[in-house]
Every structure is written in C-alpha cells, then in structure tokens.
Amino acid sequence: MHLYVCYGTFRIHDSHPCREAHQALTDAGYQPKVVRTGGCYGSDPLWPGRRKVKRLTGNYKVPTLRLDDGRIVDGSENIVAWAAENPMPQSASPIESAPQGA
Numbered sequence: 001m002h003l004y005v006c007y008g009t010f011r012i013h014d015s016h017p018c019r020e021a022h023q024a025l026t027d028a029g030y031q032p033k034v035v036r037t038g039g040c041y042g043s044d045p046l047w048p049g050r051r052k053v054k055r056l057t058g059n060y061k062v063p064t065l066r067l068d069d070g071r072i073v074d075g076s077e078n079i080v081a082w083a084a085e086n087p088m089p090q091s092a093s094p095i096e097s098a099p100q101g102a
C-alpha cells in the first residue's frame, strides 16, 4: 500500500493528519510505502505528487491511501477508520495451527 503525505509523518503541535493516518496504519500492522508530495501553502498544483493525488481523489489534499488492489481511501479520518476495520491479518503460528495430538 502507498500512503501519500505532505512532507512526512512527523508531529506538528497536537495533530498532523499525515502522521495520524500513518500511525493508525502501523498500529494496525501495516508498513505503508510513504510517498512525500510536498505542497501546502496554496502550492499544491505545482507539485507532481499532488497532481497524482488529484487524479486519484479529485482533490489535492493528503493523506491519501492507495491500497494494493487500487482502492483509494482519502483523508485521515477515513484512513484511521479503514485501519481500525481492517487490521493486518496475523499469520497463524505453527504451534497454534498444528492439529491436536500432532
């Protein structure tokens, strides 16, 4: 999966939407590929990464999540909700999955 962000996933004051989205995904067990798009301050259309986000979502804002199957989850609130609803499946451990008496 690809997570499109502004300049990174760092903390800004109390909240930063890109950080919150990234944190929710990592808490859910994912390691998204982070794509930095620059932008903000009215400059979004000048940045190729933001133009890609616009093609994917119809708007320039990030964070935007592109799943491996091509589905798009746009905005930090939606990404946080998606991560909570879709935690990374845990692979069964060999001990737990062994048949009884094996």
Ligand SMILES: N[C@@H](CCC(=O)N[C@@H](CS)C(=O)NCC(=O)O)C(=O)O
Binding pocket: 006, 016, 017, 018, 039, 040, 041, 042, 044, 060, 061, 062, 063, 074, 075, 076, 077
């Ligand atoms: N409500 C949105 C806000 C997202 C937001 O403001 N993102 C900033 C980057 S941290 C941005 O893309 N700003 C550029 C703009 O508003 O055009 C969310 O939580 O996802």
